[in-house]
Amino acid sequence: MNPEPNAVDAVIDAVSAVFMAVGALMSLAAAIGLLRFPDLMSRMHAATKPQVLGLFLLLAAVGLQLRTWWVWPVLAVAWIFQLLTVPVSAHMVGRAGYRTKHLHKELLSTDELEAVVVKAAKAAREEEEDDGGNHPPSSAIENR
């Protein structure tokens, strides 16, 4: 099947070495981004790199080094689990950061959430006014 198994081995080793080096550089890039970016939202952008792409590259390097087919489903399960949990925690952190104003408004190019927040606040205020308008008559009717 394989005319030169040593050559194939060398190629697989080289590919996994590149994967490991790039995966480690993802972690370094995340740390540099954490140190240099100005606010929470941009730091969250940097922090995602080692969690998804870095872990994918390193798990692929593990699979290439072990050279057995049955490890690939196990590694895929580990990666998919990370892929399911990372967006949820990023959503929670981003939501808490927006609500407690951990962001520089002047650095945003668009703020799509602001329109929704303004609309929800307006709707809540109108509902309150309607309640206030209807309240005295209804209570008067109840009293009668």
Place this chain on the structure above:
Amino acid sequence: MMELVLTVTAVALALAAAGAIIRIARGPSLLDRVLAADVLLAILGAALCIDMAVNRHLNNLMLVVAISVIGFIGSVTVARFVADRREQPNES
């Protein structure tokens, strides 16, 4: 070649962990610290993966999954109960 890769990745991960720890110590708000702690956990998982790849075993795979669970639960819990306690609202 594996020794060279191991050296390069060890240096990169050590620098990355130092940067994350500096951000944990300095970070002006709680959410910055949570984010940096999450990155530190990811760096730890990366180190475990590199150990598995270089030494060709699978002993650490459960640890990698456990680390991602710990990062998930920790950041979600802290983000749920965060409040703004900074002196200046927009120093960030």
